Amino acid sequence: MDLVVVHGGAITKRYYEPLAKRLAGRVNVHLYNRRGREEAGPRPPGYTVDDEIADLAAVLERTGARSVLGHSFGGLVVMRAALELPLDAIVLYDGTVNVDNVFPTAYIPQMRAYVDAGDIPRALAVMSGGLNLGGLPFGVRVAMCRLFLKTPVGKMMGGLLPGTMLETEEVAATPTTAADYSGVTARTLLIAGARSGHYYRTMNDRLAAAMPDARTHVLAGAGHNEPCRGRPALADLVAGFLAGAPAKPGPGPARS
CATH class of the missing domain: 3.40.50.1820 (Alpha/Beta hydrolase fold, catalytic domain)
Structure with missing residues (x-):
């Protein structure tokens, strides 16, 4: 198989x-x-x-x-x-x-704005909040994302985020x-x-x-x-x- x-x-x-x-x-x-x-x-x-x-x-x-x-x-x-x-x-x-x-999409415009501005930590923080991945305050999520982006997997995900943004927008565009x-x-x-x-x-x-x-x-x-x-x-x-x-x-x- x-x-x-x-x-x-x-x-x-x-x-x-x-x-x-x-x-x-x-x-x-x-x-x-x-x-x-x-x-x-x-x-x-x-x-x-x-x-x-x-x-x-x-x-x-x-x-x-x-x-x-x-x-x-x-x-x-x-x-x-x-x-x-x-x-x-x-x-x-x-x-x-x-x-x-059903899939959450309201966060996508704000995430796009941060991606376009090159602010990857805030873009990730917006995404995690939009997907209901924990109820932490936005500032705390940003700080956590900054730390995450220093790890090997975080660096990879941060580098791929502009392309991932396109995929996320495709989800919203394909209801x-x-x-x-x-x-x-x-x-x-x-x-x-x-x-x-x-x-x-x-x-x-x-x-x-x-x-x-x-x-x-x-x-x-x-x-x-x-x-x-x-x-x-x-x-x-x-x-x-x-x-x-x-x-x-x-x-x-x-x-x-």
């Missing part, structure tokens, strides 16, 4: 290597960098999610894979691609598929209803981290209710970046689903 991983924003493929290693022997995992990262090349002028779909199609053709895992913004790429490409199985983890405008995905025929597992924003569960539940072969699962003890940790619980869930084993659904509707 071959699986292509479509990574999230402000990150690169190498952070998914622990998951790939955990799946080794059960699933052949193909990692690739999306545009704007290392060898992947720059984003084209007028970038939209359609450019991501075209890149994913090329990766699928090269690898022969028909199963895809999308994390965060990668989840939006995968779901939009599933309306066009011949996929057999889909796994989404905290996919930012903005169903019925949909769950019914828009009723034509996705691939078997689908929609996972939300138990410690992730509540909106991921809501979006997953609505998608599962509308799609012909989809189920939801809430992963206990997991946060938004669980796919980068390579822990057994997620790897076993993904491997079992791809092998055809029924996944135990979490709260919310489950259909198969």
